[in-house]
Amino acid sequence: MRTTAGDATQDAEHDAVPVHREPGDGLERLGPVEVAVGMPLGPGRRDAAPEPAAAHGRGGARAVLESLVADALRAGPAVVSFSGGRDSSAVLAVAAHVARRDGLPLPVPVTLVYPGLHEADESSWQHAVLDHLDLADRLVTVPVTDEERLLGARARSSLARHGLVWPAAAHANLLVESLGSGTRLLSGEGGDEVLGARRVTPWTVARAHGRPQGLRHLRELAGTIGGPALPLGPLASHNPWIGVPPWLRPPARAALRRHVAGMTRTPWRYDRATAAMTGQRVPQVLARNVQALAADRGVRWHHPLQHPRFVRALAHDGGSWGFRGRTDTMRFLFADLLPDAVLSRRSKASFNGSRFGDDERDFAAGWDGSGVDDGLVDVRLLRDLWLGERPPGVTGLLLHQAWLARGEPR
Template identity: 35%
Template sequence: MTELPMLRPTRREIASGVVLGHVPDPSGTSRTGRRRPRTPSTAAGNRAVTPLAALDLAVLPALRRPPCLVSFSGGMDSSLVLAVALRAARREGLPEPVAVTWRFTGAPRANESSWQERIVAALGLDAWQLLQADDDLDLVGPAARRLLHRHGLRHPVNVHLHLPIVELAAGGSLLTGAGGDQVLRGWRRARRGPVRARLRRSAATLRAGLRDRMSAGDQFPWLHPEVSAEVWRAHRAERRGEPRRLDHRIGWHVRRRDLRLTCGSLRDIGAAHEVAVVNPLLDDGFLAALSGSAGRLRCPPRSRLIADIAAGTVPEVVTAARPKARFLEVFLRTPTRRFVEGWDGSGVDEEIVDVAALRALWSRWPIPGGTAGLVQDVWLGLNPAEVRRSEPPRPPVPEAYR
């Protein structure tokens, strides 16, 4: 994915917790996500490269910049990246990547340990580092504070979970599964499948329809009504605008500001520690190969796409469908609870935020996840970073490793 200049969330995006809109694409993607025709020579080259081969090429620069760490949660995307990177390292005689995994106390819905252990065993992985988090990854906990003071408020609000991993990779590289939710999954669901699956999707469609009928105030009750209505309309319009065809969906998602801000945050955090952060699932060559092989499919299931990409070259457990973990309780811990309980109502944009409504919401626990950006923004305003006068500027990460 072509990099653009650094982007920051707007005041309204911080207040609402929703990042909307697209950025211009100098590579020639149209507003609908449809890519303009390539030159014949480029197109011919893309047809010769399978998605697996392209993904293999995408991980090699990181493997050649050791230590190479993989942010491995046990989910489908990070598992695929880990398996492909391990396979490429063994073939090329390169140092094997080190999988780094967070384990969380008091967050049962974020527990993916059984999948992690099965995948690590199936891959024969020796280098696996476990990090333990209690309040460490809270919205205003130790890792978040370090990130906020060095980089300011970034998107997404949980990006600080990568900071300790980047610090471990200092001078090397980090592979992530960023972009998988957008490129391989998207928002729209496949229409075909077993009867039970179709019934579940029908129920999900019904629930989505009911949500659409809810007032904007129900969705963003901490915002002023007129602001909430504008954000809700724009949010619904963007979700409904997602193309169904895979190739169009890919082009549409990679231009979304949400994804661009995420990649920019990861890149900048890595550069501060001379770490090349590589997101193979957003590599231009991989996206072109995937569009060429499966682009005409409409809303293909994620499990099917991943299995097709792997092409039988990795253990089945890597590509098996699994429940998606929920991480909100990882980030809403004691530091955030204490902070919002003591909040005096200052530090927010009162033209956007209804202070009385927000105080009422923050008086109950857990607080809405959509207000997480406000928590960090207010905390940073009350706890500004000290000016670092003696720290020399870090050299940028070479373009070849981005």
């Protein structure tokens, strides 16, 4: 892949949190248990570089975010992957603000449209954000029918070339394929984790109000003390891994429980817990792998909300107690850029329905269980889930593993 001076700067920043790379392809592979679970587990490589000095005073995270976005805009052309959710709306708002302030080309919001998939429809939220930012005339829509299927033609071609890669959906990203070489793609990836609650958050809320706010709040307070034996803290309501996936065998379940236990034992202080997120394996592997696959199209992918510089600056801004939850953090960062209805919304779109279709179910119907470790996965139950009405999205990696094992022509 060709690089420029701007690319070298971004590479240096991402390499501040190094991860293992497979020789020659820039991809990081998951271990057998991680494949069974459907995600990376545990901590990644720790940052060996000295931390940059934090900005003085509250608001340093916003300044860092604007700097990261400005770098991408200057290296442009730049587009924003815009679903209409809180995170992509925030990144688009910051990009538009920076472009107008610095005299840079305005970003182009690009959104995927899924005809017939009601749970993926965010059009009302998209229009509200675009009208507020005066960007409605710049919106580009890309319709998706079966192009993003887990075993569609695009995914099979990428699997044949790259092999098993997490996240599974990255093999067939129609948005990336719609962009020209040299494009800078900005996303809101990582917002749920970076901007969300921490272990101390229920106590921050109690401190702000002077008392607990009802029974649910009392349970959350108790959960933060009880740790993994009492998964009732702020992580429980936001983390789908608290409930163990039914297809896992005992060894994989034990590994997942250890991972969840580690998550509940994060540092008590908001700033330390937030700073520690830069060393987690999930954002490291995600940033590395999606960028490596996007490089096939000459696209440079930026995830400013999970960039180590932004995460550390947010930790500094939050201090010991942090914020009173996700919405409070959004208001702190973006109240001057977006309507409060957008900052405080709780609904989210779902795109799993675009991943499974006839090809995937036909494969599952003829699958004999080979290629998947039966010591880690109940293959019969997994097959039933794939043939069901709503196959779990996190099993996409296992579907790819089974398909590759069948030895399809490459």
